[in-house]
Amino acid sequence: MTLQSKLLIVGALPAGLHKALSQNFELVPLWTVEDRASFLQTHQGQFAGGVTMSRYGCQADVFACLRDRVLVCFGVGFDGIDLQAAKINHVAVSTTPDVLTDCVADIAFALMLGVARQIVPAAQFVQEGHWAQGAFGLSTRVSGKRLGIVGLGRIGAAIAKRAQGFDMAVSYFARHAVKDKTYVFQPNLKQLAADSDFLVIACKGGAETKHLISTEVLKALGPTGFLINIARGSVIDEAALVRALQSQEIAGAGLDVLTHEPQVPEALLNNSNVLILPHVAASTFETRAGMEKLVIDNLNSFLNTGKVLTPPV
Secondary structure, three states: OOHHHEEEEOOOOOHHHHHHHHOOOEEEEHHHOOOHHHHHHHOOOOOOEEEEEOOOOEOHHHHHHOOOOEEEEEOOOOOOEOHHHHHHOOOEEEOOOOOOHHHHHHHHHHHHHHHHOOHHHHHHHHHOOOHHHOOOOOOOOOOOOEEEEEOOOHHHHHHHHHHHOOOOEEEEEOOOOOOOOOOEEOOOHHHHHHOOOEEEEOOOOOHHHOOOEOHHHHHHHOOOOEEEEOOOHHHEOHHHHHHHHHOOOOOEEEEOOOOOOOOOOHHHOOOOOEEEOOOOOOOOHHHHHHHHHHHHHHHHHHHHHOOOOOOOO
């Protein structure tokens, strides 16, 4: 095999991407290697590049093996990728932004509607044959409420755009005010929570935002407020969230991500005020195809020009 024909695969890939890459490359699965350190050392310089997913990230030892090459990531999150190690080893890195923005923003509203309007419990009420015995209870309105967004990047902005159709008043928290946006910038996260009926997390993960949603923020959100997370589980202090739900300090939570996926804290199960999805915000046929294409386009761009199309930003 030539250098251009081998790719180091950090973790198991979606079937479609694996098949597409296999047409032109030999895929070498790192996660099946018994002696990882020895393997990476002896195979240094033997790969055209590497492929990972946001859920796997990429550690420094892999970048040393891929020196002067490329790592393409299936996913927009790069908090698990050691970008400093990539820089030291002159490894170009790419992610797959934009193509998943709309589907993730859609799920944010699905979670809002689902948990506030009690969609799942109401459907179960019918399926279990209870409707004939009496009416289902009341739920909370979404239209016209106050929406606070933590992070106004691509996805946060898409959520804000959708909120206009629900006549919601939109405010946001970020490191700084975003140009050309008319939404209200709130530099104090606790104040944003206090001023919100729905607080949606749409910021990056990583050390900078770990446990950004703290006990104090949840208390500020209050007993009529709902927390929605389509970002990263690490942004929420999960223990604090459990306590807030158990003590009814907040009204409910809609979560597509958790801290230790796929493990779910037992206290979050069988709770009608909690709606948890198995990290499916970007899991549509259309988005998956777009992400797979962008991975391949980034890889081909590097091999042809030495540069990727969509580096982490």
